[in-house]
Amino acid sequence: MNPLCSRCNRVVYPTEKVNCLDKYWHKGCFSCEVCKMTLNMKNYKGFEKRPYCNAHYPKTTFTSVADTPENLRLKQQSKMQSQVLYKEEFEKNKGKGFSVVADTPELQRIKKTQDQISNIKYHEEFEKSRMGGEAPPHSPTSAAYQQQPAASQNFNYEPAPEPVRQAAAAPPPSGGKRYRAVYDYTAADEDEVSFLDGDMILDVQQIDEGWMYGRVERTGQQGMLPANYVEAI
Numbered sequence: 001m002n003p004l005c006s007r008c009n010r011v012v013y014p015t016e017k018v019n020c021l022d023k024y025w026h027k028g029c030f031s032c033e034v035c036k037m038t039l040n041m042k043n044y045k046g047f048e049k050r051p052y053c054n055a056h057y058p059k060t061t062f063t064s065v066a067d068t069p070e071n072l073r074l075k076q077q078s079k080m081q082s083q084v085l086y087k088e089e090f091e092k093n094k095g096k097g098f099s100v101v102a103d104t105p106e107l108q109r110i111k112k113t114q115d116q117i118s119n120i121k122y123h124e125e126f127e128k129s130r131m132g133g134e135a136p137p138h139s140p141t142s143a144a145y146q147q148q149p150a151a152s153q154n155f156n157y158e159p160a161p162e163p164v165r166q167a168a169a170a171p172p173p174s175g176g177k178r179y180r181a182v183y184d185y186t187a188a189d190e191d192e193v194s195f196l197d198g199d200m201i202l203d204v205q206q207i208d209e210g211w212m213y214g215r216v217e218r219t220g221q222q223g224m225l226p227a228n229y230v231e232a233i
Contacts, residue, residue, distance in 0.1 A: 005029050014228045016188075019210040021049045027188065032056055040189055041207075041224065177204045179214065179230040193223030201230055 002011045007029035018025040020041065031038050034056035045057045052058065179201040187194045195201065195216045204214035207224065215222040 007031075014210070014226055015185075017210050017226075019208045020044070021046045021051065023049065024210075025051075040191060041211075042191055178202055178233045179204050179212075180233055181230050183229045185225065185229050187223065189224075191224055193219075193221045193225055195219075195225065195229075200233075201225065204230075 002013055003017075003024040004010065005012045005026045006023040007025060010026070012024045012026055016027050018027055018030045018041075020030065028038065030040070030044070030051060032053040033050050035053060037053050039051050039053060043054065044051045045054060046052070047058050181195045181197055181199040181201060184196050185194060193214075193216055195218070200217040201212075201214040202217050203222075204212050206212055206227070210227055211224050212227050212230070213222070213224055
C-alpha cells in the first residue's frame, strides 16, 4: 500500500516519492517550511523532522554568561597559567634559532651539485689569477673551449640515479551491487539519472527505502534512481 504525503496527506506513488526525515513526501511537496521553495536530497536541512532551506534553517541561540567575580577570577587564573607556560617554552627554546632539516637524498644531490659548481668557479679564478688576472675576450668559441676542460675534470661527481617509474597499478574492480532496470525512467531532477528497460545499473548504493545511487552502464551517467524500477541480479 502506498504511503501518504506528510505535506498534503495524499497518496504518494513510487515515481514521485521522496523518503526523507522518516516521512514520505511528493517531490513537489518536499519544500521549505518558511518560503515553500522546492528542495531535494542535496540542499535540504532538517530540523525537528521538517525540511528547511539554507536561508530559513532555524538558528540556535547562545546563552550569555555574566562576568561574576568567580568567572573573572577563573579567567585571570587561566591567563596567568598561559603566560607561565609561554615563558617556560620560551626558556626551553631560547638559543635554538634553527630548525632541523632531514638529510634527504634530494638535499644531498643539491648539496653535491653546489659543491661541484663551487669547485669549478674556484679553478676558473685560480687560472685567471695565475695568468695575471686577464680574462680572454668573451666569444662563443672561447666559452666552449673554457667549458670543455672544466667538464673533463673529475671532481668525483656521480650523477644521482633517476627514480625508477613503477608501472601503474591496475584500476580496482568496480564495487557495489548490480541491478537490471525493469521499467523506463526519465530523470525528474538534475541529481537523478535516466535509463531504459533492460539497462544494467552498476555500483549501486542504497540511500533509503525508496531511492538508490548508481551508474548506468550504457550511458556512463551516475545519479539517483527509484528502487522499485530495478531488480537485483
